[in-house]
Amino acid sequence: xxxxxxxxxxxxxxxxxxxxxxxxxxxxxxxxxxxxxxxxxxxxxxxxxxxxxxxxxxxxxxxxxxxxxxxxxxxxxxxxxxxxxxxxxxxxxxxxxxxxxxxxxxxxxxxxxxxxxxxxxxxxxxxxxxxxxxxxxxxxxxxxxxxxxxxxxxxxxxxxxxxxxxxxxxxxxxxxxxxxxxxxxxxxxxxxxxxxxxxxxxxxxxxxxxxxxxxxxxxxxxxxxxxxxxxxxxxxxxxxxxxxxxxxxxxxxxxxxxxxxx
Amino acid sequence: xxxxxxxxxxxxxxxxxxxxxxxxxxxxxxxxxxxxxxxxxxxxxxxxxxxxxxxxxxxxxxxxxxxxxxxxxxxxxxxxxxxxxxxxxxxxxxxxxxxxxxxxxxxxxxxxxxxxxxxxxxxxxxxxxxxxxxxxxxxxxxxxxxxxxxxxxxxxxxxxxxxxxxxxxxxxxxxxxxxxxxxxxxxxxxxxxxxxxxxxxxxxxxxxxxxxxxxxxxxxxxxxxxxxxxxxxxxxxxxxxxxxxxxxxxxxxxxxxxxxxxxxxxxxxxxxxxxxxxxxxxxxxxxxxxxxxxxxxxxxxxxxxxxxxxxxxxxxxxxxxxxxxxxxxxxxxxxxxxxxxxxxxxxxx
Numbered sequence: 001x002x003x004x005x006x007x008x009x010x011x012x013x014x015x016x017x018x019x020x021x022x023x024x025x026x027x028x029x030x031x032x033x034x035x036x037x038x039x040x041x042x043x044x045x046x047x048x049x050x051x052x053x054x055x056x057x058x059x060x061x062x063x064x065x066x067x068x069x070x071x072x073x074x075x076x077x078x079x080x081x082x083x084x085x086x087x088x089x090x091x092x093x094x095x096x097x098x099x100x101x102x103x104x105x106x107x108x109x110x111x112x113x114x115x116x117x118x119x120x121x122x123x124x125x126x127x128x129x130x131x132x133x134x135x136x137x138x139x140x141x142x143x144x145x146x147x148x149x150x151x152x153x154x155x156x157x158x159x160x161x162x163x164x165x166x167x168x169x170x171x172x173x174x175x176x177x178x179x180x181x182x183x184x185x186x187x188x189x190x191x192x193x194x195x196x197x198x199x200x201x202x203x204x205x206x207x208x209x210x211x212x213x214x215x216x217x218x219x220x221x222x223x224x225x226x227x228x229x230x231x232x233x234x235x236x237x238x239x240x241x242x243x244x245x246x247x248x249x250x251x252x253x254x255x256x257x258x259x260x261x262x
Numbered sequence: 263x264x265x266x267x268x269x270x271x272x273x274x275x276x277x278x279x280x281x282x283x284x285x286x287x288x289x290x291x292x293x294x295x296x297x298x299x300x301x302x303x304x305x306x307x308x309x310x311x312x313x314x315x316x317x318x319x320x321x322x323x324x325x326x327x328x329x330x331x332x333x334x335x336x337x338x339x340x341x342x343x344x345x346x347x348x349x350x351x352x353x354x355x356x357x358x359x360x361x362x363x364x365x366x367x368x369x370x371x372x373x374x375x376x377x378x379x380x381x382x383x384x385x386x387x388x389x390x391x392x393x394x395x396x397x398x399x400x401x402x403x404x405x406x407x408x409x410x411x412x413x414x415x416x417x418x419x420x421x422x423x424x425x426x427x428x429x430x431x432x433x434x435x436x437x438x439x440x441x442x443x444x445x446x447x448x449x450x451x452x453x454x455x456x457x458x459x460x461x462x463x464x465x466x467x468x469x470x471x472x473x474x475x476x477x478x479x480x481x482x483x484x485x486x487x488x489x490x491x492x493x494x495x496x497x498x499x500x501x502x503x504x505x506x507x508x509x510x511x512x513x514x515x516x517x518x519x520x521x522x523x524x525x526x527x528x529x530x531x532x533x534x535x536x537x538x539x540x541x542x543x544x545x546x547x548x549x550x551x552x553x554x555x556x557x558x559x560x561x562x563x564x565x566x567x568x569x570x571x572x573x574x575x576x577x578x579x580x581x582x583x584x585x586x587x588x589x590x591x592x593x594x595x596x597x598x599x600x601x602x603x604x605x606x607x608x609x610x611x
Contacts, residue, residue, distance in 0.1 A: 052509075087502060087506060101502065104499060113280075135278055
């Protein structure tokens with residue numbers, strides 16, 4: 001397995017209570033896992049714990065059997081990459097510069113990127129369909145383009161595991177499908193293990209083979225998408241009544257929300 | 263596809279060139295500029311001298327008036343300008359990345375106000391404690407700067423966690439106002455001669471009188487420089503976002519501390535040497551970014567070199583524009599920097 005979280009608890013401050021409580025999750029190598037749950041349920045916190053940005057107060061997280069806390073940050077960044085919900089650089093870097101920053105964990109303090117790094121960056125740009133943007137500035141891009149460039153930057157890290165926090169939240173329908181297809185392709189063709197936190201149940205149903213459902217900082221259910229994504233679990237997760245059916249034309253489960261349960 | 267022409271400007275196009283080549287060209291270009299400023303500025307003054315004669319080794323130094331004026335009378339001031347300009351510009355670049363705020367300056371963090379308060383106290387107390395090449399006023403200003411930096415640092419850091427840049431900024435601004443009030447009080451209590459000296463100090467003055475004061479602050483600047491040398495690639499990521507930096511392998515807390523402490527050190531050394539000369543730390547980084555692009559591995563050394571040339575040029579204007587009366591160099595940098603700062607604000611909006 002790639003990532004194993006065992007009985008993880010985390011709180012943001014002594015007075016804030018636990019954001020995540022007794023969470024145990026296993027992410028298999030090569031899997032594409034969806035992390036579902038209502039706002040504030042701890043999805044982002046779980047992703048940050050997996051990335052090693054936050055350290056759990058209790059429990060252990062292991063990557064390939066090694067405790068995350070024992071892996072130096074730079075080495076960890078060569079294995080696990082993250083794509084935050086939104087990225088706002090303070091300065092207007094070019095797209096190529098943004099993507100080349102993904103090479104940071106592979107370079108020494110004074111090392112400058114060489115032709116090899118440049119080739120990897122262009123490969124990442126090509127893989128996300130953003131090669132034509134290389135000479136643009138990041139801030140001049142549209143939301144969908146920005147998201148794909150940040151994904152390219154994470155790919156330039158050549159990670160085994162890619163963690164994404166609501167990568168489609170601010171995108172229109174076409175870009176949502178595009179990013180979804182991109183993730184599925186990266187997982188299939190490059191063998192990248194992917195964990196994606198999302199509110200888009202249909203996106204999760206279309207690309208994720210396994211799901212982890214989180215509510216109130218605890219894991220409600222986890223397992224194969226077909227087994228976990230039911231009207232019952234959606235009711236428990238969101239207090240929403242929904243129809244979950246297999247959709248013939250798309251070839252995956254679809255979720256149609258009916259209404260809120262009081 | 264949307265129109266791309268407006269966003270593809272020269273520095274962005276040049277970022278497609280390999281970093282090695284960009285860095286080399288930048289160091290060469292800006293290095294030449296800084297060197298030229300340091301060699302040409304001493305030639306200008308009340309007595310005309312020739313560069314060739316000043317460097318003519320066939321004339322003994324004791325008989326070479328041009329060389330004496332060049333090296334002894336004018337070079338310390340030019341060198342002080344170069345060092346202070348480089349330190350303030352570099353500190354500006356580092357703090358703007360650390361605070362993720364392009365409008366931050368080396369004086370945002372209260373270091374300069376602490377430094378000024380120290381100097382004010384030393385001037386009005388007529389203190390006479392000298393430490394090596396440091397006379398009482400610069401020494402007190404260093405102590406003031408360190409105290410201010412220590413307060414801000416203690417407020418903004420928590421063990422094992424990233425620094426709070428919001429606390430850093432607010433604590434710095436608050437401390438600035440607080441120390442400024444104390445400075446006014448010290449000036450109010452001082453007699454006329456002291457009050458004039460304090461006001462003159464606050465305007466900034468590069469006329470350091472010799473090489474000794476420069477040698478006094480040089481060790482501090484060298485330490486800051488060593489830190490600046492390891493920071494740039496981490497600053498790139500830090501300016502994109504603390505979490506992003508962490509997931510790219512940057513030790514965020516360590517980088518932030520190093521950035522803060524080195525910038526504070528460079529600022530306190532510069533202010534101790536020449537008083538608080540404003541606007542260098544914001545005008546220079548922005549001008550340089552427009553020319554070199556925003557990558558800190560290029561922009562940081564380029565800003566230091568350009569800052570050196572910029573302040574030497576400003577000081578040249580300061581001592582010649584109304585000659586024989588000298589305009590305080592801080593007034594010259596403010597005249598250029600104030601409108602430039604406002605232009606930046608408007609341009610951003």
